[in-house]
Amino acid sequence: MKKHYSPLLKICLAIFLFAATGAPGQNEITIRPELTVLGSTKPIPVSLDGFSGEVADVLKFDLYVQGFSFVAPDAAQYQISGTAAGSVQGRVVDRIAKSTILSHSYTGASLRRQAHTFADDIVQAITHKKGIAQTQIAFKAQSTSTGNGEIYVADFDGHNAQSITHDDTIVAAPAWVPGRLAVYYTSYKRGNPDIFYHNLGTGQRRVIAGYSGLNTSAAVSPDGSKVAMILSRSGSPNVWVCNADGTDLKRLTTSSEDSSPCWSPDGQWICFATKIAERRVLAKVPAGGGAMQPIPTPGAPNPTEPDWSPDGKWIAFTSQTAEFDICVVPASGGAPTVLVAGEDPSWSPNSRTLIFTRRSVGRYTLSVLDVFTKQVKDVARISSSDSQPAWAR
Numbered sequence: 001m002k003k004h005y006s007p008l009l010k011i012c013l014a015i016f017l018f019a020a021t022g023a024p025g026q027n028e029i030t031i032r033p034e035l036t037v038l039g040s041t042k043p044i045p046v047s048l049d050g051f052s053g054e055v056a057d058v059l060k061f062d063l064y065v066q067g068f069s070f071v072a073p074d075a076a077q078y079q080i081s082g083t084a085a086g087s088v089q090g091r092v093v094d095r096i097a098k099s100t101i102l103s104h105s106y107t108g109a110s111l112r113r114q115a116h117t118f119a120d121d122i123v124q125a126i127t128h129k130k131g132i133a134q135t136q137i138a139f140k141a142q143s144t145s146t147g148n149g150e151i152y153v154a155d156f157d158g159h160n161a162q163s164i165t166h167d168d169t170i171v172a173a174p175a176w177v178p179g180r181l182a183v184y185y186t187s188y189k190r191g192n193p194d195i196f197y198h199n200l201g202t203g204q205r206r207v208i209a210g211y212s213g214l215n216t217s218a219a220v221s222p223d224g225s226k227v228a229m230i231l232s233r234s235g236s237p238n239v240w241v242c243n244a245d246g247t248d249l250k251r252l253t254t255s256s257e258d259s260s261p262c263w264s265p266d267g268q269w270i271c272f273a274t275k276i277a278e279r280r281v282l283a284k285v286p287a288g289g290g291a292m293q294p295i296p297t298p299g300a301p302n303p304t305e306p307d308w309s310p311d312g313k314w315i316a317f318t319s320q321t322a323e324f325d326i327c328v329v330p331a332s333g334g335a336p337t338v339l340v341a342g343e344d345p346s347w348s349p350n351s352r353t354l355i356f357t358r359r360s361v362g363r364y365t366l367s368v369l370d371v372f373t374k375q376v377k378d379v380a381r382i383s384s385s386d387s388q389p390a391w392a393r
Helices: 006-019 053-064 112-128
Strands: 044-049 068-070 078-083 087-093 097-106 134-140 148-157 171-176 182-187 192-197 206-209 215-220 227-231 240-245 259-263 269-276 279-286 293-295 302-309 314-320 324-331 337-341 343-347 352-358 363-368 375-378 384-390
Touching: 044 053, 053 068, 053 112, 078 112, 087 112, 097 112, 134 171, 134 227, 148 171, 148 182, 148 206, 171 192, 171 215, 192 215, 206 215, 206 227, 227 259, 240 269, 269 302, 279 302, 302 343, 314 343, 324 343, 324 352, 337 352, 337 363, 352 384
Parallel strands: 044 068, 044 078, 215 259, 259 302, 343 384, 363 384
Antiparallel strands: 078 087, 087 097, 134 148, 134 384, 171 182, 182 192, 192 206, 215 227, 227 240, 259 269, 269 279, 279 293, 302 314, 314 324, 324 337, 343 352, 352 363, 363 375
């Protein structure tokens, strides 16, 4: 049906269009909403002056994987300068505002630790968000891509790595207890894939799931009180949940093939990979029990290994076609964004950086990815094959 407009409305429309397009010969002004698009955000340009060696390397790594790029001083929005003669002294100047936004001296730790602290302060001063340079990861290290290995913990860039197991057996799936120096993992130490709890402060560990069959993929609730896991004690691998000490075990799913549970930040849901009508999909189930709900990932087939971002907005996962890709989808489902080739994604506390496993000539390497700029750096290698990373939060 053809629309008819009143003369007054026509005049108003003409005025609006003139204002929006501008008079002939004038510059156009385009007003559009600010959108955050995964994988297409421009990095923040900064310059770095006065640092060399290890301190310069640490600053470049820490800032690059949090969305910064390094340019000449006259092209930088923020100019970072200082010295590292015995201790780190750093300064950040906003070149546009012509003001110093950070000036600090760092002492009482190694130069590497001081540089990490300076990097975190830079991120806080510029973005007003907490940095990740002083966080830790856990992962599996092997001499080859298969066979026995050990669980390690390290700084997020792979340095200062320490083996927390010395069992010389098959290990898998480390998971941190939020806010504590403790992890869960699967080990064949007793000849069966059992889930262990390991206090890193005391070195004490105990089995919290040692049932006949498969016990793996422990995932700790945000408050540390519950553990979701995959058990095959009833036949097929399903999602179960228990108290942190292994008591009060409850089965949540009855699907034929479940894997890789993770928690929503509010502790209300458990996301996992499963099969529905012979197709692998992501789904979620209430942590207290209830109906399973699919999480659509159209265009990203065979989703596995989900991890829910700490801010609750995103779920990272692995999609498998001919190769493995790291993808991110809104937590409620929707069109996924393919970020980079890889698998085993784990979110950092800042909800913008992922650590993942990259296949490289028959071995595995850990890499860190800034989701919004797609900037990637490999972390320091511990063994011939490092995989299954988990970021402490």
